[in-house]
Amino acid sequence: MIENLIGSILGILFVIIVLGVLAGSIKIVRQSEEGIVERLGRFHKKMSSGLNFIVPFIDRQRARLDMREKVIDFPPQPVITKDNVTMQIDTVVYFQITDSVKYVYEISNPIPAIENLTATTLRNIIGELDLDETLTSRDLVNTRLRSILDEATDKWGIKVNRVELKNIMPPRDIQEAMEKQMRAEREKRETILRADGDREAAIRRAEGNKRAAILNAEAVRQQTILHAEAEKEKLILEAQGEAAAILNVRRAMAEGIKLITKAEPDQQYLALEALKSMEHVADGKATKIILPNEMANIFGYLAGLSEAFKDIKDKDGDEEESNNDNSKPGLKKKILDPENIELENI
Numbered sequence: 317m318i319e320n321l322i323g324s325i326l327g328i329l330f331v332i333i334v335l336g337v338l339a340g341s342i343k344i345v346r347q348s349e350e351g352i353v354e355r356l357g358r359f360h361k362k363m364s365s366g367l368n369f370i371v372p373f374i375d376r377q378r379a380r381l382d383m384r385e386k387v388i389d390f391p392p393q394p395v396i397t398k399d400n401v402t403m404q405i406d407t408v409v410y411f412q413i414t415d416s417v418k419y420v421y422e423i424s425n426p427i428p429a430i431e432n433l434t435a436t437t438l439r440n441i442i443g444e445l446d447l448d449e450t451l452t453s454r455d456l457v458n459t460r461l462r463s464i465l466d467e468a469t470d471k472w473g474i475k476v477n478r479v480e481l482k483n484i485m486p487p488r489d490i491q492e493a494m495e496k497q498m499r500a501e502r503e504k505r506e507t508i509l510r511a512d513g514d515r516e517a518a519i520r521r522a523e524g525n526k527r528a529a530i531l532n533a534e535a536v537r538q539q540t541i542l543h544a545e546a547e548k549e550k551l552i553l554e555a556q557g558e559a560a561a562i563l564n565v566r567r568a569m570a571e572g573i574k575l576i577t578k579a580e581p582d583q584q585y586l587a588l589e590a591l592k593s594m595e596h597v598a599d600g601k602a603t604k605i606i607l608p609n610e611m612a613n614i615f616g617y618l619a620g621l622s623e624a625f626k627d628i629k630d631k632d633g634d635e636e637e638s639n640n641d642n643s644k645p646g647l648k649k650k651i652l653d654p655e656n657i658e659l660e661n662i
Contacts, residue, residue, distance in 0.1 A: 337372045337373075338372075340372055341369055341370050341371065341372045341375075342367065342368075342369060343363055343367075343368040343369070343370060343377060344366070344367055344368070345363045345364060345365045345366060345368055345380065346365060347365045348365070348382065348383050348384050349365060349380055349381065349382055349383060350362055350363065350364060350365075350380070350381050350383055350416040351363030351368070351377055351378075351379070351380045351381075352377070352378040352379045352380075352381070352416060352417065352420050353368075353370055353375050353376070353377055353378065354375070354376050354377075354378045355371070355374055355375045355376075356374060359378075359417065359421065360375060362416060362417065363377070363380075378420060379416075379420050381413055381416045381419060381420070382413075383412070383413050383416070384412070385410060385411070385412040385477060386410070386411055386412065387408060387409070387410050388408070388409050388411070388427065388430065388431070389406070389408050389482065390406060390407050390408070390409065390431050390434060390435070391406060392404035392405060392406040392483065392485065393405055393406065393407070393434075393435045393438060393439070395438060395439050395442040395443070396439070396442070396443060397442055397443070397445060397446055397447050397450055398443060398444060398445055398446045398449075399446040399447055401446075401447045401486060401487070401490060402487065403447075403450070403484060403485055403486040403487065403490075404483070404484075404485040405438060405442070405481055405483065405484050405485070406481075406482045406483050407434055407438060407461070407479060407480065407481055407482060408479070408480045408482050409430060409434060409465065409476060409478075409479050410476070410477045410478040410479070410480075411430065411469070411474050411475060411476045411477060412474070412475050412477060413473055413474060413475075414473055414474065414475045415473030416473065417473065418471065418472055418473030419472060419473040419474065422471060422472050422473065423472045426469075426472055426474060429472070430465070430469060430474070430476075433465060433468055433469070434461070434465060434479070437461055437464045437465065438457075438461060441457055441460050441461060442457070445457075447486065447490070450484065451484060451486075454481050454484075457481055458478075458479050458480055458481060461479045462476055462477075462478060462479040465479060
């Protein structure tokens with residue numbers, strides 16, 4: 317009985333030991349992870365994600381690494397610029413393990429190594445720049461720092477994807493000077509903008525005045541043109557009216573001449589008409605009047621008539637004294653008034 321009990325216990329222990337050994341030889345690696353297996357102290361293989369087996373008591377898992385990208389925020393590092401200004405700069409490094417074997421066997425403390433390498437490289441880069449360039453050249457510093465770190469960490473199986481300057485903290489007096497400079501720049505821009513606004517307003521105002529003056533001048537010009545055209549139309553219409561009146565008068569005169577010509581006037585009528593026309597000649601201020609021969613003959617004829625009228629007047633003088641009321645006043649009136657001379661009374 318006792319021997320059978322001991323044999324059963326030993327069998328159970330053996331099974332437990334075998335199961336423990338088998339469980340220790342099975343390794344499950346998660347996604348985005350890699351494991352390093354050593355056999356008898358030397359690198360044997362890499363375990364990828366999934367189910368992996370190792371030989372008990374011969375193989376050993378050295379490390380299990382996360383292959384995802386990591387970010388490390390390093391504390392501020394004191395740096396000195398080219399113009400001897402000391403400032404604090406803290407950096408952020410994004411890196412990823414690309415070769416797990418190199419990461420395990422090529423460097424013992426990769427994170428402190430990256431931190432120290434970042435600090436020394438940053439001091440070298442900032443030492444070549446002055447304060448203003450440091451504050452305005454973040455992209456340049458980031459690019460140069462990433463390039464140097466990536467080249468240095470490549471043999472460690474690390475890929476530096478990105479480096480950022482998180483904070484740049486100059487000394488307090490420098491910050492106050494920068495604030496004053498910034499305030500002065502803002503006041504300067506404000507003054508410039510206000511001056512530009514005033515200038516633009518003055519220009520717009522001058523352009524408006526110019527435009528108004530041009531429009532007023534155009535209005536005056538248009539008014540003058542319209543007034544001149546109206547005056548021109550008035551003169552044309554008046555001239556046309558006068559021309560029409562003169563034409564009508566000339567037509568009437570021509571018609572009168574035609575009628576007189578058709579009536580065949582005698583010599584006495586023509587002499588009387590010539591005498592009437594002399595009224596207008598005598599109205600002038602000239603002291604001498606030159607008459608044609610025909611007019612001279614007419615005046616000679618009229619002079620003879622005057623003498624005849626004078627003789628008749630002398631003969632009838634006595635009769636007029638005695639018969640004042642019975643005389644012939646119509647004959648005297650007709651003799652003295654040349655406009656009412658009739659041929660039958662002469």
